Amino acid sequence: MGPLDFHVFLQPVPTGETTYLGWLLQGLRTTVLLSACAWAVALVLGSLLGVFRTVPSRALRAIAGAYVEVFRNVPLLVQLFIWYFVVPEIVPGGERFKQIDPWLQQFLASMFCLGLFTAARVCEQVRAGIESLARGQRNAALALGLTLPQTYRHVLLPMAGRIIVPPLTSETLNVFKNSAVCSTIGLLELTAQGRQLVDYTARAYESFLAVTVLYLLLNAAVLLIMRKVEARTRVPGYLGSGR
Amino acid sequence: MISIRDVHKSYGTVEVLSGCSTEVKKGEVIVVCGPSGSGKSTLIKCVNGLEPIQSGEIVVDGISVAARRTNLPKLRARVGMVFQHFDLFPHLKVIDNLTLAQRKVLGRREEEARARAFSLLDRVGLREHAHKHPGELSGGQQQRVAIARSLALDPICMLFDEPTSALDPEMINEVLDVMVALARDGMTMIVVTHEMGFARRVAHRIVFMDRGKIVEDAPTADFFAAPKTDRARQFLSKILQH
Numbered sequence: 261m262g263p264l265d266f267h268v269f270l271q272p273v274p275t276g277e278t279t280y281l282g283w284l285l286q287g288l289r290t291t292v293l294l295s296a297c298a299w300a301v302a303l304v305l306g307s308l309l310g311v312f313r314t315v316p317s318r319a320l321r322a323i324a325g326a327y328v329e330v331f332r333n334v335p336l337l338v339q340l341f342i343w344y345f346v347v348p349e350i351v352p353g354g355e356r357f358k359q360i361d362p363w364l365q366q367f368l369a370s371m372f373c374l375g376l377f378t379a380a381r382v383c384e385q386v387r388a389g390i391e392s393l394a395r396g397q398r399n400a401a402l403a404l405g406l407t408l409p410q411t412y413r414h415v416l417l418p419m420a421g422r423i424i425v426p427p428l429t430s431e432t433l434n435v436f437k438n439s440a441v442c443s444t445i446g447l448l449e450l451t452a453q454g455r456q457l458v459d460y461t462a463r464a465y466e467s468f469l470a471v472t473v474l475y476l477l478l479n480a481a482v483l484l485i486m487r488k489v490e491a492r493t494r495v496p497g498y499l500g501s502g503r
Numbered sequence: 504m505i506s507i508r509d510v511h512k513s514y515g516t517v518e519v520l521s522g523c524s525t526e527v528k529k530g531e532v533i534v535v536c537g538p539s540g541s542g543k544s545t546l547i548k549c550v551n552g553l554e555p556i557q558s559g560e561i562v563v564d565g566i567s568v569a570a571r572r573t574n575l576p577k578l579r580a581r582v583g584m585v586f587q588h589f590d591l592f593p594h595l596k597v598i599d600n601l602t603l604a605q606r607k608v609l610g611r612r613e614e615e616a617r618a619r620a621f622s623l624l625d626r627v628g629l630r631e632h633a634h635k636h637p638g639e640l641s642g643g644q645q646q647r648v649a650i651a652r653s654l655a656l657d658p659i660c661m662l663f664d665e666p667t668s669a670l671d672p673e674m675i676n677e678v679l680d681v682m683v684a685l686a687r688d689g690m691t692m693i694v695v696t697h698e699m700g701f702a703r704r705v706a707h708r709i710v711f712m713d714r715g716k717i718v719e720d721a722p723t724a725d726f727f728a729a730p731k732t733d734r735a736r737q738f739l740s741k742i743l744q745h
Contacts, residue, residue: 394588394590396586396588396590397590397592399548399553399586399590400584400586400590400591400592400649401592402553402576402579403551403553403579403582403583403584403586403653404579404580404603404604404608404652404653404656405576405577405578405579405580405581405604405608405609405656406576406603406604406607406608407576410607410608414592414603414607415592418594419592419593419594422594495593495594495636495638496635496636496638496639497593497635497636497637497638497639497640498593498594498636498637498638
């Protein structure tokens with residue numbers, strides 16, 4: 261291995277419209293956009309499923325339970341291939357999907373794949389959060405005449421949400437890290453750009469060092485934001501001790 | 504006002520209530536006592552439908568609790584309930600604990616709900632704590648807030664499920680004082696408690712339960728002077744020994 265040479269990042273790419281650093285930053289932008297969208301999908305769907313797992317209705321509990329088992333127990337990479345290669349072939353409207361911009365096809369398949377995979381994990385966190393609340397909370401709310409949906413909306417979810425901020429932080433980090441898998445279907449996110457850089461410059465050490473640093477910075481930023489969320493939602497005098 | 508007729512309830516094969524019947528008239532205060540596991544708490548949770556019953560009937564103010572057409576949330580809003588562990592909503596300030604159900608269940612406007620809340624906080628002596636969170640209050644204070652939270656809905660009767668059992672001894676009286684005042688004001692109350700001093704002072708009748716059955720249902724003075732059953736005598740001698 262020769263001496264490290266970071267000047268390579270400032271050289272223009274073969275097509276000339278940007279530098280190699282520009283490629284990495286484009287990849288970073290795609291990673292952030294993809295992860296943020298997937299996280300939004302996961303949070304909404306996962307919360308809904310998490311609520312389903314704790315309601316009295318057996319049917320809803322079974323649906324959410326089956327969802328978790330399927331999405332948690334199939335490898336993420338396999339799920340991605342299914343979303344990208346199989347689903348457009350078998351669902352109605354798949355033909356039209358295959359005619360849209362290839363980048364958008366890759367992006368949407370990646371977003372749903374990551375989002376639905378992570379939703380199963382968020383679901384389990386939400387369920388654990390709700391179950392960790394004192395059972396009395398539900399009874400107290402119902403005894404005041406609140407309906408079950410109102411009980412979830414005003415009593416159970418606000419408190420469960422606060423309790424699960426720390427585990428959700430690690431799920432957020434996972435979304436950003438798992439998004440690297442999407443390079444396998446050709447989406448030019450951060451990892452894919454790193455590989456492309458190696459192909460063009462033969463500078464493997466510099467390229468992946470840069471990719472590594474960018475992932476670390478990204479996740480440091482996520483951690484910082486989640487700490488803020490945690491501090492902002494802290495309840496005075498509440499130690500989180502479930503009875 | 505509350506009538507409990509031949510109520511049976513079981514968890515799986517274990518029968519926790521077997522044929523309980525009693526009547527509570529308007530303005531009456533009933534204390535339910537008995538050894539742990541005798542079904543006291545379960546019985547009063549059946550009164551507002553928190554626990555379903557398998558057979559029998561419970562009628563509150565003319566409405567059958569277990570009937571399919573009964574709007575349970577609407578009925579529950581008229582039956583206040585106070586729990587052993589207070590169960591205030593920890594993420595809401597005291598004042599918001601008191602206004603939540605007023606706004607969401609009764610549809611009161613914010614100002615109206617707050618006015619009612621403050622007048623009740625005055626009554627339980629906690630107005631200056633309105634903007635604290637429950638976790639910043641002592642157990643006794645939390646239970647007084649919980650009582651105020653129930654009263655905010657202007658219930659026609661109140662259920663108390665061992666309201667002082669989770670409290671430090673020195674905080675028991677501040678809660679009992681509020682309950683005594685409430686009883687003196689004519690509130691209809693069913694109180695599950697081991698506080699026999701409270702029972703003597705305010706209860707009109709004592710219901711004594713053992714193994715899912717109401718074994719004694721007598722006016723307070725009679726119950727303490729001469730319990731009819733051996734089981735009640737035994738219980739009283741143990742609980743009043745000191």
